[in-house]
Amino acid sequence: MARIPVIVEFAAEPRIATAEAMFAMEISATEDLPTLAGLDLDPSFAPVAIPKLYDVQAFGLEATMGVMEAEVGQVPVADSYIVRGDVEEEEAEALASREGVVGVFADVSVEPMLICPFSPPLGTDADVERLLCTARLRSVGADGRSVLVAIVDTGINMAYLNSRGKNPAFDAARSWTPGPGITPGSMPVGHGTMCAYDVCIAAPACTLLDVPFLAVGGRLSDAIRAYNHLVQLMRAPRRPGESRSLVVNNSWGMTPGAPDFPIGHPSNYSNNPLHPFNVLVGTLEGLGADILFAAGNCGAPCPSGNCGGVTANTIIGANGHDKVLCVAGVDVTKQRVGYSSQGPGRLTRNKPDLCGYTHFAGSGVYAADGGTSAATPVVAGLVAAWRSRNHFQPGNPSLSPEALRNMLRATCQDLGGAGFDFDHGFGVVQGCKLADQWIRPDGPRLCDLIPDLCGPWRISYDICRRYPEICELVVPWPIKPGQPIPKPGEDIIFDLGAKGERLDSLTREQLGQLLFVLGQVRACGEARVSTTPTGEMAGAAKCGCA
Amino acid sequence: MDGLMIQLTLPGAEPTLAEAAAALGLQPGELDPEFGVIATDPDQGLYTIRVRAEAGERARKAIEARNIGGAEGVFSDPQMTPFGEADNGMGN
Numbered sequence: 249m250a251r252i253p254v255i256v257e258f259a260a261e262p263r264i265a266t267a268e269a270m271f272a273m274e275i276s277a278t279e280d281l282p283t284l285a286g287l288d289l290d291p292s293f294a295p296v297a298i299p300k301l302y303d304v305q306a307f308g309l310e311a312t313m314g315v316m317e318a319e320v321g322q323v324p325v326a327d328s329y330i331v332r333g334d335v336e337e338e339e340a341e342a343l344a345s346r347e348g349v350v351g352v353f354a355d356v357s358v359e360p361m362l363i364c365p366f367s368p369p370l371g372t373d374a375d376v377e378r379l380l381c382t383a384r385l386r387s388v389g390a391d392g393r394s395v396l397v398a399i400v401d402t403g404i405n406m407a408y409l410n411s412r413g414k415n416p417a418f419d420a421a422r423s424w425t426p427g428p429g430i431t432p433g434s435m436p437v438g439h440g441t442m443c444a445y446d447v448c449i450a451a452p453a454c455t456l457l458d459v460p461f462l463a464v465g466g467r468l469s470d471a472i473r474a475y476n477h478l479v480q481l482m483r484a485p486r487r488p489g490e491s492r493s494l495v496v497n498n499s500w501g502m503t504p505g506a507p508d509f510p511i512g513h514p515s516n517y518s519n520n521p522l523h524p525f526n527v528l529v530g531t532l533e534g535l536g537a538d539i540l541f542a543a544g545n546c547g548a549p550c551p552s553g554n555c556g557g558v559t560a561n562t563i564i565g566a567n568g569h570d571k572v573l574c575v576a577g578v579d580v581t582k583q584r585v586g587y588s589s590q591g592p593g594r595l596t597r598n599k600p601d602l603c604g605y606t607h608f609a610g611s612g613v614y615a616a617d618g619g620t621s622a623a624t625p626v627v628a629g630l631v632a633a634w635r636s637r638n639h640f641q642p643g644n645p646s647l648s649p650e651a652l653r654n655m656l657r658a659t660c661q662d663l664g665g666a667g668f669d670f671d672h673g674f675g676v677v678q679g680c681k682l683a684d685q686w687i688r689p690d691g692p693r694l695c696d697l698i699p700d701l702c703g704p705w706r707i708s709y710d711i712c713r714r715y716p717e718i719c720e721l722v723v724p725w726p727i728k729p730g731q732p733i734p735k736p737g738e739d740i741i742f743d744l745g746a747k748g749e750r751l752d753s754l755t756r757e758q759l760g761q762l763l764f765v766l767g768q769v770r771a772c773g774e775a776r777v778s779t780t781p782t783g784e785m786a787g788a789a790k791c792g793c794a
Numbered sequence: 795m796d797g798l799m800i801q802l803t804l805p806g807a808e809p810t811l812a813e814a815a816a817a818l819g820l821q822p823g824e825l826d827p828e829f830g831v832i833a834t835d836p837d838q839g840l841y842t843i844r845v846r847a848e849a850g851e852r853a854r855k856a857i858e859a860r861n862i863g864g865a866e867g868v869f870s871d872p873q874m875t876p877f878g879e880a881d882n883g884m885g886n
Contacts, residue, residue, distance in 0.1 A: 402876060427828075439876040462876060469799050469829065469844060469871045476832040500876045509870045517872055522865040524801040524842040527834040542877045554875065614878070621878025 251334045253355035256287060257298065259348050260328055284346055289333040300327040362586035363579050364550035369609040369616035371580035373449050376605045376626060379580060380450050380679030385633050388683065392451025392632035394491040394639070396422065396481075399625070400474055400498050403435020403460035404444045412612060414448040417455040424459045424477040426470070432458035437613055443499050443625040445611035450629030450679060453636070454495075457481075462500060468517060468525050475528045482535035492642070493635040494537045497628040499621035501544055501567040504558035518564045519594045526566055526595065533571035536640040538649045540628050541567040542620035543576045543600040544589035547671075551587050552619070561594060568593025568600075573631075573653055576673060577606035577623035582663060584671050588620055591670035600673040601653065602627070602660050627677050631656070634682055796847040797826060799871045800857055803839040804831070814843050818856040824849035840865055 328350050335343055335352070344352040363370060377383070385391065396419065406418050423432035435441070435458065444456055461474040478496060486492055502508065502518060509515040517523045533539055546555035546562035555562065568574055568591075577588040585607050593599030604623030607616050616622075631652065641647045659682065660675035668674055804817060812822045814831045826844035834840045845853040854868055 439878050442878060462874065466874045467871050468874060471874060472799075472832055472834075472842060473829060476830075479833070499878060500874050502872050503875050506872045506875075507870070508872045514867050515869050517870045520869075522801075522867075523869050524799065524832075524834045524840075524865075527801070527840060527865060528832070528842075531833075531835050545877050552877075617878075619878035621876060624877075 250337050251288075252337045252340065253332065253334050254287075254340060254343075255330050255332050255353045255355045256284075256343070257328050257330045257350040257353070259350055260297075284343060284349070286339045287333050287335050287343060289331055293332045295329045295331050298328045298330060362550060362583070363607045364586045365545070365552050365618075367607065367616070369607055369618070371608045373446070373608055373610035373617070375580040376449050376608055376610070379605060380626075380630060380677070381683045382450050382452075382633075382679060384683035385450065385679055386452070388637070390633040390637045390683070392416070392447075392454030392629065393636045395451065395454050395493045395495060395632040395635045396457055396491075397447050397451065397454045397495045397497065397628060397632050398457040398459050398478055399440050399444050399447070400459040400461060400471070400478075400496060401440030401443050401500065402438045402462040403430075403440045404433055404456060404458040405435055405437045405441045406433045406456075408437045408441050408613075409444055409448070412445060414445055414452065416444075416448050416452060419455050419457055422481055423457045424461070424474055426461065426464040426473065430460060430463060432460065435460050435463060439499070439613070439621065442611045442613040442617055443497055443621065445613070446617055446622050446625035447497060447629040447632065449610070449626060451632035451636070454629070454632045466500075468502075472525050472528055475525070475532055478537065479528070479532050479535060482532065482537060491635075491639045492536055493632075493640045495628050495632045495635065496532070496537050496539045497625045498539070498541045498566075498572075499619070499624045501542065502564045503544075503554050503556075504546055504562055504564070505556045521595055523565070526569060529566050529569050530571050533649050536642060536649060538628075538631050538635065538640075538652055539569075539572040540624050540631065541569070541572045541574055542624040543567060543574050545587045545619045545621075547576075547584075547586065547588045547590045549586050559590070561592070562589045563591060563593040563599050565594065568595045570596045571649070573602065573627065573656065574600040574673070575620055575624040575627050576600040576603045576671070577620045578603045578663065578672070578676050579607050580605055582661070582676055584664070585618075588623075588671070591673075598668060598673075600670075601657055602673040603663065603676040604630075605676070627656075630677055630679055630682070633679070798845045798847075798850045798853055799842060799869050800845055800853060800867070801834060801840055801842045801869060802857060802860070802866050803862060804841045805839065807836070808833075809841060811843075814841065818845075818853050820845065820849055820853060820856070824853075835865075838865070842869075 332355055340352050343349060382391075397416075404418075409416070418433050420433055425432060433456075440458070440460060440462070447454060447456070459474045459477065461470045464470055478494065482492070482494060508517050511519045514520070514522075517525065520526065529539060544562050544564065544567060545552035546559055548559040551557070551559050551562075563574060566572065574593060574596075576590075577585045579585055584603070588603075588606075589600070591597070591599045604620075604625075604627035606620065606623040606626070607618040608622075609615070610617035610622070634652065634655075638647055638652075640649070645651060656677060657674040659678050660673070661678050662675040663669075663672040664675075665671075800818070802814070802817060804814060806813070809831050811825050811827060811831055815822045815825050824846050826846065829844040832842045834842045857867060860866060
């Protein structure tokens with residue numbers, strides 16, 4: 249016989265029936281409640297009062313409630329309470345007919361509501377900014393400046409972006425003009441503009457390149473032409489000091505069922521690393537481009553309509569390439585959206601790599617910036633932000649695209665199963681963790697611990713003609729206990745009462761004080777210290793504690 | 795332009811359309827000039843071209859006759875789709 253979890257509603261008992269008692273005390277599940285044969289109560293679940301509203305006057309509750317008749321029309325009164333436990337399934341009905349039992353109800357499991365196609369947006373791009381710590385990133389110049397971000401898509405409309413408050417730079421010369429009638433940057437507002445907007449969430453100061461291959465057919469051969477353009481861009485000489493960083497956003501791919509040669513056929517694309525586009529992706533990455541691909545929208549349990557109901561093995565072709573970041577989607581509560589394609593990938597098993605935020609109200613191009621289409625440029629913007637402080641340098645492995653991919657994976661917040669999983673990859677990107685690289689949390693504040701050690705101090709004195717020799721071990725003090733480091737303008741006070749102390753006889757505190765003073769002297773360079781009108785040292789290194 | 799997408803190995807740093815056509819026994823005019831000769835992996839000497847449909851069968855036979863294998867061959871040219879529009883009620 250199966251036991252099922254149930255909620256049992258009991259009529260309120262006199263000793264716990266008053267509102268005051270119900271809401272002021274914790275009720276012991278094991279001590280105060282009636283026991284019923286067959287019902288195994290959950291001792292960890294404190295009973296919950298189920299108040300109903302009663303008219304004060306009609307039920308004569310004035311005296312009971314202690315309220316003025318004129319003040320309150322209705323008050324809650326504990327009419328019943330619930331407990332939970334489990335019972336044999338066939339005994340549930342009998343339990344419900346027991347004295348004092350109002351009802352027996354199934355205690356069903358619930359799950360969070362999944363975001364599916366056509367779900368309304370959840371949150372806004374401001375939420376995404378907060379989650380990515382974009383303010384902290386911007387505060388240290390990690391805002392995409394000097395980084396090229398290629399939107400390989402339907403085209404960008406810069407005027408629309410500007411009207412929505414996004415003002416990235418735009419490089420028309422380096423954008424791709426695939427044919428007549430195509431004006432990069434002035435394309436119809438659509439999917440590509442949404443992607444461009446979402447890049448600017450984390451990289452508001454990036455330089456966008458418009459690569460509208462989907463506007464000229466959108467065949468893979470068109471993508472090859474587009475990528476050839478980017479390869480030429482990466483090979484082109486740069487001016488001295490000009491950044492070589494290029495981030496490539498690809499929020500597109502092949503849907504299941506699209507015509508392709510069968511898997512295993514040498515002409516196949518979906519599973520074939522030798523297909524020219526897959527080869528070219530590797531070539532571009534090898535030149536230093538950071539390439540991101542959307543995982544796709546054919547995930548279970550609610551795939552996009554153009555997936556034909558297929559939800560398995562839907563990370564296809566270059567979207568699961570070893571040399572790219574494959575981006576899945578989570579909403580702003582960090583729950584996987586119900587359509588985000590799940591691994592394994594066709595070309596590389598362990599895909600997707602990580603998650604970006606999606607399905608939020610953002611660009612206004614659509615009701616929601618959704619799909620893994622939006623998640624990908626959100627991450628691309630974070631990549632560009634990081635690149636603006638860590639530009640790609642040929643020959644420097646620590647700044648290679650592979651190093652960046654590894655860093656992003658390593659700094660993700662793990663979601664789902666521990667470690668990598670096919671729903672989330674290594675988890676959702678964390679802009680805050682990246683910001684921590686440059687904004688160190690406060691360490692021990694030495695100046696709070698030893699106030700006398702820190703300044704800024706202005707010192708103008710000559711100890712044994714500015715020794716580092718420390719006067720040949722004859723120290724012109726000890727500094728008397730409690731004697732502070734000289735204030736600005738003061739000379740150090742020597743205690744000439746004694747002949748001085750040998751250096752090795754100084755206490756740790758005295759030695760620390762001496763070393764600090766010496767450091768200040770050395771930093772000043774000369775005995776005489778130039779000062780600013782405000783009295784601070786100029787040209788001297790501060791101790792960094794202030 | 796309808797046609798075949800072919801990846802093949804070619805000598806030299808920047809092979810021309812004429813050189814690529816000659817490698818397959820075709821005329822330069824039978825290749826897509828807008829596509830050109832794209833270096834997919836120049837370190838391996840791999841380049842990709844598009845052959846006009848009317849020359850497709852001859853091109854296919856020529857590449858098969860080279861019998862080099864590996865990355866050489868005729869490849870699919872499927873349609874790509876943006877991954878956001880359908881989920882916003884804009885398509886499909």
